[in-house]
Amino acid sequence: MDFALTDEQRMLEETLTRLVADQVSPEQRRTMLAATPNGASALWRTFAELGLLHMPFGEDVGGLGGDGTDLMIIMQALGRGLVPEAYLAGLVLPGQLLALTANSDQQTQWLTPLLEGEHQLALAWQEHNARYDALAIATQATQQDGQWQLSGRKDVVLNLEAAAANLVTARLDNGKLGLFIVPANAPGTSSHFYCTIDDQPAGDLTLDSVTLPPANCLSDDVGDALAEVLALGRAALCAQAIGAMEEACDQTLAYLKERKQFGLPLSTFQALQHRMVDMHLHLEQSRSMAILAATSLILPASERDYKIAAAKAYCGESARFIAEQAIQLHGGMGMSEECYVASYAKHLVMFDHHLGDSDYHFETVSELLKVA
Incomplete structure (x- = not known):
């Protein structure tokens, strides 16, 4: 499958990568998490100025008409930096449900200010x-x-x-x-x-x-609309997990190159090289499944749900595997708050449970196969 980003999508990816690297360092993230909710944060206002709040919504409700690939790019960048803003939970999921179900008056009262960054839901x-x-x-x-x-x-x-x-x-x-x-x-x-x-x-x-x-x-x-929105959320989560898995792999490889034992970097030990290869294999296979999920959002409901459930199940297992390997290869320090890879590991474990864990989605795939 030839999956190439457009020029506009590459610009979006580059802009988000720079933004996250500049404004969501480990220290900045800890400060954001410790802050008491009190209106829109500076980063949320930046999202609004860049049009990121409008991006995943259709033009008929005041959005920019972004598709599943655009959302995948955004979520992957947010996952790579463990951005604590509630982009999915506070904007995309409730906003898409409003777009599908609310009348014009309800959209004016709740959806329009949501896209402008005036409140979250x-x-x-x-x-x-x-x-x-x-x-x-x-x-x-x-x-x-x-x-x-x-x-x-x-x-x-x-x-x-x-x-x-x-x-x-x-x-x-x-x-x-x-x-x-x-x-x-x-x-x-x-x-x-x-x-x-x-x-x-x-x-x-x-x-x-x-x-x-x-x-x-x-x-x-609301049954059909809710199913559509949850499918969108699962596809977005897969993309977010790819970003977190990438960073967990990168941090683990950097540690193996830096840490020495018996006078040699850990990265020179063949057994540890094999484990890093396994991590990257899970990452790349999960990346393909995340792309499948993002491009399946426009399919009929049964086919959409089958492919997204398969993607969520596979990405969930890969996320747990990479989290466990990253912790083990860092040793005991990998469990400490000072070691930032621990935050990625916790995020990847939680990802598997959000909007359905691997067991639940494997059951979904099995049931849909029986129907087919």
Whole structure:
């Protein structure tokens, strides 16, 4: 397959590479992670100025009409630098769902300021007993006196603390899956904030008879739109993991060239060379799967889901392998916070669990093969 970037895409890649190298050093990243959410960060405003917030959205909603390859380039650069901004969780996933389901008034109120960098959102779809199944929803939405009432709990909502509002899925009385926009701190909501193992801000959202006006219902049958957005998210995650795997391999090779034993660099030992080769084989094979995922977003739903599930499953296994090898080749220091490769290892382990782990996606591939 001849996969070549256009001139515009190469410029985007080069611009992002320079931006991340300049503004997201290990020290700068630690400062960003320690900061309390308080409006748009300087880096987020830079994203807005460069048009990165508009890039993955269609021109019909005010975006730049970027495709899966454009998003892949962005996510790969963000993964390479472990950029802590919630580009996927706070912009792409909720924004794409708004673009697919919201009417013009709802888009004006929520989507337009999102693309301008004025606020961020969050997508609350996971539940405790659902195991990555977006349709296994226990949260209930009922209509009373012309208003909607939501009750339930959403777990591991990424970007929950910084979000101006949450897009919440809930089961309707007719059995269909509805989508609602719940403003932050709406009466009846409570949140428990924490960080995932790779330092991503997340939280659990509890809804206790949250009352919403009819205008806050984005869709009364969101199943297909949600599946499309989650497929996009999985493809984007694969690209982000490629960037992190690249950097983990580069840092590990640099360490082997620098560290000496018996008066020789570790990189001269054949056994360790073989392990580095295995890491790069997993990286390059995963890169091909990430490209497959990015280019499959325009396919019919069943074919799209099959190919993206296969890509996510393979990239998840490769990510864990590279994380483990990077830690082992660094030795005990690879587990320390001072050794930056540890941050990449934690990110790669978490990647496998975000939007479905390898086991879940292998099961998906198996089920889709049976149907075919």
